Amino acid sequence: MAVPTLRNTEAKLQHILRVSARTFAAHGFEGTSMRDISKATEVSLSGLYYYFDSKQRLLYLIQKDTFTFIVERLQERLARSDDPVERLRILVQNHIDYFLSHPNEMKVLSHEEEALEDPFRQEIGTIKRKYFALARKVFEEVVRGRLNPLLDERVAVLSLFGMMNWVYQWHKPGVDPCADELTGMIVGIFLHGVTATDGKFMELPNRVSAEVHSE
Amino acid sequence: MAVPTLRNTEAKLQHILRVSARTFAAHGFEGTSMRDISKATEVSLSGLYYYFDSKQRLLYLIQKDTFTFIVERLQERLARSDDPVERLRILVQNHIDYFLSHPNEMKVLSHEEEALEDPFRQEIGTIKRKYFALARKVFEEVVRGRLNPLLDERVAVLSLFGMMNWVYQWHKPGVDPCADELTGMIVGIFLHGVTATDGKFMELPNRVSAEVHSE
Numbered sequence: 001m002a003v004p005t006l007r008n009t010e011a012k013l014q015h016i017l018r019v020s021a022r023t024f025a026a027h028g029f030e031g032t033s034m035r036d037i038s039k040a041t042e043v044s045l046s047g048l049y050y051y052f053d054s055k056q057r058l059l060y061l062i063q064k065d066t067f068t069f070i071v072e073r074l075q076e077r078l079a080r081s082d083d084p085v086e087r088l089r090i091l092v093q094n095h096i097d098y099f100l101s102h103p104n105e106m107k108v109l110s111h112e113e114e115a116l117e118d119p120f121r122q123e124i125g126t127i128k129r130k131y132f133a134l135a136r137k138v139f140e141e142v143v144r145g146r147l148n149p150l151l152d153e154r155v156a157v158l159s160l161f162g163m164m165n166w167v168y169q170w171h172k173p174g175v176d177p178c179a180d181e182l183t184g185m186i187v188g189i190f191l192h193g194v195t196a197t198d199g200k201f202m203e204l205p206n207r208v209s210a211e212v213h214s215e
Numbered sequence: 216m217a218v219p220t221l222r223n224t225e226a227k228l229q230h231i232l233r234v235s236a237r238t239f240a241a242h243g244f245e246g247t248s249m250r251d252i253s254k255a256t257e258v259s260l261s262g263l264y265y266y267f268d269s270k271q272r273l274l275y276l277i278q279k280d281t282f283t284f285i286v287e288r289l290q291e292r293l294a295r296s297d298d299p300v301e302r303l304r305i306l307v308q309n310h311i312d313y314f315l316s317h318p319n320e321m322k323v324l325s326h327e328e329e330a331l332e333d334p335f336r337q338e339i340g341t342i343k344r345k346y347f348a349l350a351r352k353v354f355e356e357v358v359r360g361r362l363n364p365l366l367d368e369r370v371a372v373l374s375l376f377g378m379m380n381w382v383y384q385w386h387k388p389g390v391d392p393c394a395d396e397l398t399g400m401i402v403g404i405f406l407h408g409v410t411a412t413d414g415k416f417m418e419l420p421n422r423v424s425a426e427v428h429s430e
Contacts, residue, residue, distance in 0.1 A: 029243065166377030
């Protein structure tokens with residue numbers, strides 16, 4: 001029997017994570033058993049236990065692998081530019097590129113967030129906070145001195161994440177703009193939306209007439 | 216044995232739909248059995264079958280009830296205003312109000328979209344298209360003559376849905392702005408983002424330097 005090399009085991013783990021993400025995306029974490037994972041990956045149950053000892057750890061590995069990849073690639077890409085608008089574009093492009101090519105991972109991240117238990121959940125929480133802090137820094141640099149003072153910064157950054165994270169729900173390749181064009185549009189809407197143009201901000205329409213509220 | 220009145224059966228159905236949404240949100244559609252629904256709702260299996268003959272029909276009823284309520288309430292509210300900005304605000308407020316108070320339904324709608332089979336899926340698709348068409352009409356009225364020509368309309372409207380639909384994932388009552396303030400911010404970001412200010416549009420940053428792409 002061949003002894004698995006490091007390269008082989010890493011490739012096999014990547015295969016398992018990718019196929020498992022597809023299976024969780026299709027049937028939900030609770031609707032999927034280790035036996036289903038074994039069948040889908042064509043790896044025996046004992047083979048799977050070589051990599052992780054529970055379905056919880058498998059879910060953790062998928063989430064960790066995904067976020068770590070996104071954060072590390074973002075850090076590398078950001079290191080290449082000092083221009084705040086380009087850095088915002090890099091953030092959005094990095095996110096959209098990944099999730100348009102990994103819709104299953106996106107589903108598992110957003111749908112199975114609460115399925116993960118401690119201590120796994122806390123660990124993933126730490127990576128997510130790191131990602132959010134990076135995004136917030138890019139945001140602060142690009143809006144410095146021109147952010148609409150009526151906006152809450154956290155709401156603004158999370159609205160950007162909303163635009164980016166929803167894309168996988170509606171994007172049809174071939175019909176909708178490609179990731180590159182889409183990135184330009186989202187950056188455009190967002191940046192124009194939160195900053196002043198020639199020193200002028202959009203007023204926030206904070207009131208609906210009493211009549212509409214009177215129900 | 217008392218004969219159930221129409222009012223009683225409707226109230227009971229609403230109870231079943233609400234509790235089932237909570238159960239599906241917690242354990243996923245595939246991870247939940249009719250027996251689990253029976254236990255959670257405290258309605259016997261035969262009692263449940265009085266209202267629907269399958270888990271598929273239950274999921275369909277939850278989705279139909281939710282979208283129908285949102286669309287009908289939106290139509291009523293829109294009928295009260297001719298002002299395009301106020302109408303956009305009504306759209307956003309109607310959506311955010313509902314999902315901040317019904318996070319389980321929001322989860323079931325976005326996470327179990329693909330679990331629904333035909334003909335249920337087609338029927339829900341019809342209501343969703345109606346909702347999207349309404350939103351698109353409100354959008355077209357408010358941006359008429361001042362939409363950034365570099366933007367794709369579909370991408371713009373779906374980005375607004377992204378901002379609204381992601382709120383349930385991050386909103387912390389008491390920490391984050393209330394639904395009313397949040398509505399003002401999202402409308403502000405979006406409207407300012409997609410329209411011209413004093414005839415000027417934000418340029419879309421459509422290119423990242425060659426160096427960033429060269430990987």
